[in-house]
Amino acid sequence: MNDSQIPDTATRRSRRMAWILVGAFFGPLLLAFLLYYGGSFVGDGAWRPAGNTNRGDLIHPARPLPAFELVTTTGEKLDARTLDGKWNVIFVGDGQCDARCREALVLMRQTRLALNDDMTRVQRLFLVTDHCCDQTYLDAEHAGLITATLDSPDGQSLLAVFPDTDQGRIYIVDPLGNLMMSYSREAPQKGLLEDLKKLLKLSHIG
Structure with missing residues (x-):
């Protein structure tokens, strides 16, 4: 070589x-x-x-709520400013409140209580599509729940933003007024709490 x-x-x-x-x-x-x-x-x-760990269904892109003015069942004004600065957990359904409605409202109430010191950063709303309302039940079981009807042009405009309202879903609206997540009746019971804890931990607003 x-x-x-x-x-x-x-x-x-x-x-x-x-x-x-x-x-x-x-x-x-x-x-x-x-x-x-x-x-x-x-x-x-x-x-x-999977690219995320949230338990609810992400609404992408998030849907800004339109300007609206409603009247609550206690006679107070409910508008976009009522939602500003807080995380809002919302159920949309009939005011007679069937089994799914009651289940959802209880879950919303218990989830908020489970947030302990952070519970003041979250408020609960029941937007009523028809037959308002079983007020005796709401007053007895859901103190602090904001209830308003959607039987007005503003209400119908607001309702149009929420997807699948006939499926008994729970929704989250962020402190800037964006509809960003929903939960079906099949979602894990603790999923709402887990997601809210993450959102509150990461959020610098609301």
Whole structure:
């Protein structure tokens, strides 16, 4: 073997080893990238992991509430300013309040109480679509609940922002008046509390 070939062989061996090391280092990163984003390329998205940990259904993009002015069942004015600066947990439904309605209102009440010192940052609303209202039940079981009817043009405009109101959902509106999350009746009972704790911890408003 020509002595001049020895450096070339050594150089090739060194380069080969360098590429092996590069592959060993970057290979897993490339694989992770392909597994995460591969669904975008092949169309099934089967490999992409869940991108969030919230228990409710995120409303994306968030829906700003329109300007509105309603009257509560106690005769007070309810408008967008009533919601400003607080996290608002809202149920939309018939004022006769069937089993799902009562279940949702109890969950909203107990969730707020479970927030302890942070409970003052959250208020509860019951927006009534019709047959208002079983006031005896509401007064006895849900002190502090804000109840208002949607039987006005402003009410109907507000109602149109909420998706799937016929499914007994609970909604969250942020302190800036954006509808941003909802919970079906099948959602975990503790899901609302878990999500609110995270939102309150991360929020610098409300």
